[in-house]
Amino acid sequence: MRMTEHFFKTWDGAKVFYRAWLPEKPATRTVLLFHRGHEHSARWQETVDALKLENCAVYAWDQRGHGHSEGKRGHAPNLATVVKDADVFARHLCEAHGVKLEETVVIAHSVGAVVATAWVHDYAPPIRALVLGAPAFRVKLYVPLAVPALRLKQKVLGPGIVKSYVKANMVTHDPEQARAYQADPLIFREIAVNILLDLHDTSTRLMDDAGAITVPTLIVGAGSDWVVTVKAQREFYRKLGSRIKQFDVFPGMYHAIFHDTGREKVVERIRTFVNEVFERPMCRGWEVNLDKGGHTRTEFDVLRAPGGMHWPLVRSFLKFGGKFSEGIGLGWKTGFDSGVTLDYVYENKAKGLTPLGKLIDYFYLNSIGWRGIRARRENMQRVLQGCIDELRRQERPVRMLDIACGAGRYVLETMAANAEVESSAVLRDYKQENLDAAKQHAERLKLQDVVFERADAFDRESIAAIQPKPTIAVVSGLYELFPENEPLRRSLAGLSEAVDIGGFLMYTCQPWHPQMEFIARGLTNREGQPWIMRRRTQAEMDELVRAAGFEKVSQEIDQWGIFTVSVARRVVR
16 A cells, blocks of 8 residues: 555644555545554554555544644644544545545544544544544543642643653553654653543543444453553443444553554454444434434433432522522523523623622523533534635525524624625524514614514425525524424425525534533423423434435534534435
């Protein structure tokens, strides 16, 4: 196989380096390699040679801040940035090299394994399989209370670094490999504190929600690992939702399982698994029925059952807080999921009776869920702007549709920001008060070509009849409120008929939330009932969209992994 070197520009303009090992004949299969912390893509050379996969192209990247890629060594804004880079890398390979994700297996090591797992969980790429080598779901820090101490250090002193305690002879028994590790000028032994903490938090989330991951998965552990714990890997494996999953621990091996004595056994195990996966027919489409039985359906059913005896006390405290906090009081009055509540959250100004009320409101507005909602709004506006820019490049009309607009902020504010662009919008909602608020907002922004209609977002025929055909359709924060998939199928079928071929669908999803039980037990929705949500995995939501006739183009997600904003293009099938 011939090796070539390349760069691509990731989402924020940073140049990222990668290597490609290509067979003489065009490959129909692909392997993507994610290196471990401190390292770089050249470290995979021996593994690539040893795998000897037929008819298979192999690509390995240097994560930002590593190897030949741009960025301060060992640093990134957060781990979510690196995961997003991985998604851009995969999409770049599809466009530049003709890679098909449906014929792709990911092999990842240590920290790279956590990045790859987060990519599969958060972005749901339709890959064939995932191979995790000694995944760093829990790093052995050895210092008591290391994580809280690092959090305090970062809060007080700001960004910093942690120097690795790991010596070469702690990761491999092979003296030649140890010398190569020590002499490699591209290997550095530091990691940013924020990345180390993000690694811990992201791993916690992934272990908690491993049931959402359903791709075939092989985990290969090291029996004498000084760097990460096998116990965490077992916990992740136990919860893993994959129908095909395997876990092998190689006794006596150190953390660098791809560079340790006996590595040929590891490679052979991986080769067998990868070949089996490629020979097995690809199965897609079953995710649309996960509302009937699956990981998040089980969670939903549990939340509908009575909770512990302390929850009435929690609700009492919240109602008492609502007498002082304007935001909490508004939630009790209109529903914590109402458009009015969301507008208040977007405004993000603490209000209340007395300084105590303002303090309560401040903490309410800065809860993790509401921070995620505000990040979702920013992502919505960024993505919507990108759709408009793409339509303008294609010299196509900008006609927007929002089937559950609320106060219509996303569309109206984006229209106002693009005053020079000839555009129109149809804003729909089932509540007249929301339409009235949207009309007032449009008047304040002095927008003209906007139509307001009271309509059902799940009425297929009504949506399909919209004329002229929209080129951008928006569904934000709606589908997350309904546990069953049948209403979504009707809505998406209507959008598929309504949206012009080549037009865009923007849709949101809530693949994870750290406060599901608190919300279900403590808060009420717009109907005055307990606000019990069924999360949809990103894979489930994407499959519903794909089944309706759309092809996913891109995705944004907040740094906590709570809310996603995706774009799909209407295609002909």
